[in-house]
Amino acid sequence: MRLATTRAILGDLIGFPSVSSQSNLAIIHYIAERLETGGAQVEVMLDESGQKANLFATLGAPRSGGLVLSGHSDVVPVSDQDWSNDPFVMREDGGQLYGRGACDMKGFIAACLASLDTLSAAAQTRPIHFAFTHDEEVGCLGAQSLVKLLAARDVRPALCIIGEPTSMQVYDGNKGCCEYTVCFEGLPGHSSAPDKGVNAVEYAVRYINRLFDLRAELVARCPPGSRFDPPETTLNVGALHGGVSHNVIASRAELNWEMRPINAADMQFVKDAIATYVADTLLPEMRAIAPEAGIATETVGEVRGLEPMDDNAARDLVFALTGQNHAGCVAFNTEAGLFQAIGMDAVICGPGSIEQAHKADEFVTLDQLSQCLGMLERLGEPH
Numbered sequence: 001m002r003l004a005t006t007r008a009i010l011g012d013l014i015g016f017p018s019v020s021s022q023s024n025l026a027i028i029h030y031i032a033e034r035l036e037t038g039g040a041q042v043e044v045m046l047d048e049s050g051q052k053a054n055l056f057a058t059l060g061a062p063r064s065g066g067l068v069l070s071g072h073s074d075v076v077p078v079s080d081q082d083w084s085n086d087p088f089v090m091r092e093d094g095g096q097l098y099g100r101g102a103c104d105m106k107g108f109i110a111a112c113l114a115s116l117d118t119l120s121a122a123a124q125t126r127p128i129h130f131a132f133t134h135d136e137e138v139g140c141l142g143a144q145s146l147v148k149l150l151a152a153r154d155v156r157p158a159l160c161i162i163g164e165p166t167s168m169q170v171y172d173g174n175k176g177c178c179e180y181t182v183c184f185e186g187l188p189g190h191s192s193a194p195d196k197g198v199n200a201v202e203y204a205v206r207y208i209n210r211l212f213d214l215r216a217e218l219v220a221r222c223p224p225g226s227r228f229d230p231p232e233t234t235l236n237v238g239a240l241h242g243g244v245s246h247n248v249i250a251s252r253a254e255l256n257w258e259m260r261p262i263n264a265a266d267m268q269f270v271k272d273a274i275a276t277y278v279a280d281t282l283l284p285e286m287r288a289i290a291p292e293a294g295i296a297t298e299t300v301g302e303v304r305g306l307e308p309m310d311d312n313a314a315r316d317l318v319f320a321l322t323g324q325n326h327a328g329c330v331a332f333n334t335e336a337g338l339f340q341a342i343g344m345d346a347v348i349c350g351p352g353s354i355e356q357a358h359k360a361d362e363f364v365t366l367d368q369l370s371q372c373l374g375m376l377e378r379l380g381e382p383h
């Protein structure tokens with residue numbers, strides 16, 4: 001019965017083409033109505049544009065210590081993907097439900113909405129909250145403003161389950177994701193007189209070499225027993241553009257690089273180290289020749305990861321709910337670290353496989369959905 005309801009709600013949710021570039025208001029209003037009908041107190045928070053919204057809802061009397069069920073309402077685009085059917089019309093075939101967002105992560109949201117009766121019962125002992133955000137797929141923008149709001153409140157939840165597709169396995173860690181674009185402005189000139197110019201490509205290369213040195217330091221900083229793969233914080237130089245010709249001193253270079261930190265301390269370590277190198281070494285040398293030369297860093301996105309902790313009450317709760325006793329670490333980024341950053345315990349466990357996420361013919365199986373329903377149902381039982 002509950003599975004049939006989940007299937008019907010998932011069909012409705014897939015029908016909203018809530019691609020990150022579009023407004024998500026229609027799907028948020030649909031979810032809000034379901035939650036209100038189920039007895040939840042619902043808040044819809046618009047962003048500055050008025051076109052995007054986060055939803056935060058509460059079952060049970062408002063008090064601290066509640067559990068948040070968290071998901072994102074946006075999906076990745078379908079353009080340039082070869083779908084067998086309309087990605088925004090759910091199709092069922094052999095126990096698999098197809099459609100954009102089926103596993104990432106409308107399946108989890110549908111299971112939550114289909115379980116409001118049992119969750120209401122569970123909320124008698126501990127408040128149950130729902131956090132459904134916008135723009136997760138483009139840098140966790142919605143969750144960043146939502147956690148700020150939660151952190152400022154007197155009544156605060158304590159635990160969070162993020163229902164990203166993990167095939168219902170338990171994960172208590174994910175690396176963060178930080179992306180930077182660095183522009184080097186030099187001074188052009190004839191290549192026969194390199195001392196009269198400032199070669200932006202050369203400074204970009206020295207910056208990159210500093211990143212490579214930091215890589216070795218990050219390996220040395222890696223805590224023993226790290227469960228990430230690879231275990232340490234990684235850096236990637238993704239693109240370098242610059243210069244015009246063989247015989248011209250390059251006046252401009254642009255570097256795109258990213259970091260996948262295993263913890264907040266590594267993230268700060270890399271940022272400080274590279275900023276010091278720029279301020280104390282590169283900039284003084286550039287400006288000794290051309291005062292107008294410079295290095296400008298744009299932060300494209302900076303989302304901290306979920307740092308694995310020995311004590312994690314959210315993980316222990318999901319262990320009890322699912323009967324598992326082992327937690328892993330995932331390579332993909334989630335909103336979990338943002339909740340951890342405001343002092344909550346967070347864990348990742350949801351229906352469907354990341355293998356199917358972001359691809360053509362994305363699907364979730366009915367079996368995965370019923371496992372998720374089982375987890376939510378057991379929230380009402382003593383454990």
Ligand SMILES: [Zn+2]
Pocket residue numbers: 072104105136164165
């Ligand atoms: Zn996702």
